[in-house]
Amino acid sequence: MLKATLLSIFISISLFFSVSANDGYNLWLDYRPIQNPELKSQFKTLMDGIYFFGENPTYQAIKNELDLASDKMLNQAPVYTNERLSNSKIWMGTRDQLSxxxxxxxxxxxxxxxxxxxxxxxxxxxxKTYYAIIGNKPVGVLYGVYNLLNSIQTKTFNKSIKITDSPKVKVRMLNHWDNLDRTVERGYAGFSIWDWHKLPGYVDPRYIDYARANASLGINAVSLTNVNANALILTTDFMKKAKVLADLFRPYGIKVFLTARFSAPIQIGGLKTADPLDPDVIKFWKEKTDEMYSYIPDFGGFLVKANSEGQPGPHEYGRNHAEGANMLADALAPHGGLLIWRAFVYSHEVDEDRHKQANLEFEPLDSKFKENVIIQVKNGAIDFQPREPFHPLFGAVNNTQLGMEFQITQEYLGQATQLVFLAPMWEEVLKSKTYQPNQNATVASVIETPINKNHKTLIAGVSNIGTDRNWTGHLFGQANWYAFGKLAWNPELDSKTIAEEWIKLTFGDNPDVLTKVEKIMLESHEAAVDYMTPLGLHHIMGRSHHYGPGPWVTGGRADWTSLYYHRADSLGIGFDRTSTGSNALAQYAPEITHNWSDPNEIPEKFLLWFHHLPWDFKLKNGMTLWEGIANHYDSGVKKAREMEKTWASLEGEIDPERFHHVEQLLAIQVEEAEWWRNSCLLYFQSISHLPFPNNIEQPVGDLEYYKSLSFPNAPGIRPSW
Structure with missing residues (x-):
């Protein structure tokens, strides 16, 4: 009897904590009860008489959101009325409906x-005065409702003020690198949320919560599958599965895209070639695309990775990227679909600095792409490094629509064990001056500006969303998903504004929490750069898994080794990309080439990206290059420890589950920062033979031990194709 009673108590306690604990599942849509009496009264008044001008699946999605928000914030259900004038307090509809x-x-x-x-x-x-939320389309009303709920949560709502907003970028897309077996390449939050095996019969309720989260940020497109594509996704069986997701996402304004493997005509079409100019190949893609639209009438289009890292493409047939992309674009054009072609192309068979290869391939093709083609360009020319100068393509082509590709998943920035807020990095790139096509051009303005009225603009982000309860593995990974959505809507936003908003939505408006968490977030990226790759060092992580430091990595393909990039020797360190080296710097505008060719003029954050310099080169602060590298590494560790200390001071002000989740991960981050500092400095000292500066904490450990570490089961490793 006693055992049974104890078991009953245990179950009751477990159920209580499972229901009441905050595990982060609700993201920034937690909808905490409103404590401010005036705000509560204003919101209650609005919820007491909601009139929709018409019916629409998107309006039903709005009602579902208002039901949830009102229940959680007011502890009551909203009142919907069929009487436009007498009982309504808030009107919702399109411009045509309210004309x-x-x-x-x-x-x-x-x-x-x-x-x-x-x-x-x-x-x-x-x-009479009514409160109205109006869009040109129902999805505009949806975005307005999410903005209203955001203002209620952040206590910025003012019923007397008119708010208007519209996105600066047309296509705001998440790229999932999810495989059909539910593994996720470079994913650190569990398995893929797409349960292809159970689709189309079983529909996970999580899919709707995913759509809600994206719609609340204005994200309106999602590519479901890995760019290292599997041709099976284009078979009829998988079209039926993708249709279920497209139908669920449609009311939330989200279009489904799929990745297309260029060799699909061979793999699933029974052809002997995938030559984009072959009539049978053209016919295959037309028929396959027509079939796709028969299942998903508003299918967004294809995302393609071709002729890069072993992926098939038009080069196998002597064709160029424009010929490959345009063939697929022609198949999509009658349906209004987009062909998104990635510019991440490089080959070990090309004897050129990897930094240069995308420009070498795409600049000669400027103006050769069809109007429904977008070239998706990574923020930098190497591969999502902790810090990169902006990709030179953004200032090198004027007649080809370029879209941005950011990486939300932290492949090179601590994966899911480190708190690194990415908005400052993205803001740095977006605000960089390209000087082309005009002197005032920035990366953001290039992305925002369509070539002509028929072109669409694009910002894409490689997601880190998985089956972990909090979606992103690290709670603060949610902040990067949030920041991406905000910057995709408006690339001109600043990191501080985004951070403040996310903190209020996630933790509430406690001033102490806001101040301390904001400090952690806004300093976290620079801290990571310092303890990983300071002063323009890059691509010095472990091989394959990309987890942790590996400045010693060599062997095999040169451009997959660390020595290819840092080029450290007894005389100095860095990659010479000036006219005396690879001359990659010449791919930028003359203003940049001129200023950055001088190691005394280039921003020091890019110094070793473009210059090979002696260890005793003098930095602007008077330190030698060796002393500067050592001090940056040491400073990064100290910043990580300060982040941990600041977070610890918030115990009791943040709910225990999320507090301890972050607390434990920050402890890991400090250990990993020390690992990076110790191993990198020990390695570089073994080459420079210089003593460590006395003013830094002396690196400890054995270099051979660090070099021996292996992580064959690290999450997110690329599968064999």
């Missing part, structure tokens, strides 16, 4: 907001 109650000025203002924009604020009609 009779809008002035011509208001109609024109809303019309200029485009398909995804929204207008919300007070609307006077027949002597």
């Amino acid at each position: 009779q109650v809008l002035s011509l000025t208001q109609q024109g203002e809303i019309s200029n907001l485009g398909q995804d924009g929204y207008w919300r604020g007070p609307l006077d009609f027949e002597g």
Whole structure:
């Protein structure tokens, strides 16, 4: 009897904690109860009379969100009315639906907001004032509702102020590197959320929560599968599975894209070639694309990785990237689909600095791509390093639509064991001046500007979303998903604004929490760069798994080794990309080439990216290069420890489950920062033969031990193709 009683108590306690504990599943849509009486009254008034101008699946999605938000924030259900005038407090609908109650000025203002924009604020009609949320399309209303709920949560709502907003970029996409067996390449949050084996029969409720989260940020496209593609995703069976997801996402304004393996005509079409100019290949892709649209009428299009890292492409047939992309674009064009072709191309067979290879292939093809083709370019020319100068393609082509590819998953930035807020890195890239096509051009302006009215603009982010309860493995990985969505909507935003908003939505508005967490977030990226790859060092991580330091990696393909990039020898360190070296610097505008060719003028954060310099080269602070490298590594470790200490001071102010989750990971991060510092400095000292500066904490450990470490089961390793 006693055992049974104890078991009952244990189960009750377990159920209580499983329900009440905050495990991060709700992301920034937690909808905590409103404590402010005035704000609560204002929101309650709005929820007491909601009138929709018409019916639409997106309006039903809005109702579902309002039901959830009102229940959690007010502990009551919203009231929906069929009476537009007498009982309604808030109106929702499209500009066309409200045309009779809008002035011509208001109609024109809303019309200029485009398909995804929204207008919300007070609307006077027949002597009464209503609150209205209006879009040109239902999805605009949806975005306006999420913005309203955001303002309630962050206590910025003002019923008297009109708010208008619209995205600066048309296609705001998540790229999943998910495989059909549910493994995720470079994914650190569990398995893929797409359960292909159970689809189409079983629909995981998590899919809707995923759609809600993306819609709340304005993300309107998702590529479901790995760019290292499996042709099976284009078979009829998988089309039926993808259709289920497309149908679920449609009310939330999200279009489904799939990755297309260039050799699919051979692998699933029974052809002997995938030559893009072969009539049978053209026919295969047309028929396959038509079939796709028969299942998903608003299918977004294909994302393609070709002729890079062993992936098949048009080069096998003597064709160029434009010929390969345009063939697929032609198949998509009748349906309004997009062909997104990645610019991440390089080959060990090309005897050129890897930094140069994308430009060498795509610059000669400028203006050769069809209007429904977007070239998706990584933020830097190597591969999502902790810090990279912006990709030179963004200033090198003027007649080809370029889209941005950021990496939200932290492949080279601590994976899911380190807190690294990525918005400052992305902001740095977006605000970089390209000087082309004009003197005021920035990377952001290049991305935002369509070549002509028929071109679409794009920002994509490689996701780190998986089956972990908190979606991203590390709680603060959510902040990077959030920041990506915000910057995809408006690339001009600043990191501080985004961080403040995410903190309030995630932890509430406690001033002490806000100040301390914001400090951690905004300093975290620079700290990681310091203890990983300071002063322009790059690509010195472990081979294959990319977890941890590996400046000693050599053997095999040169451009997959660390020595290829840091080129450290007894005389100095760094990759000479000036005119005396690979001359990759010449791929940038003359203003950049001129300034950065001088090691005394280039921003020191890019110094060793473009220059091979002696160990005794003098930095701007008077230190030698060797002393500067050592001090940066040491500073990064100290910053990581400070982050840990700051977080520890928040115990009791943040719920225990999330506090201890982050606390444990910050302890790991400090250990990993020390690992990076110790192993890198010991390695570089073995080459420079210089003593460590006295002012730093002396590196400890044995270099041979660090070199012997192996991680064959690290998460996210690329599978064999």
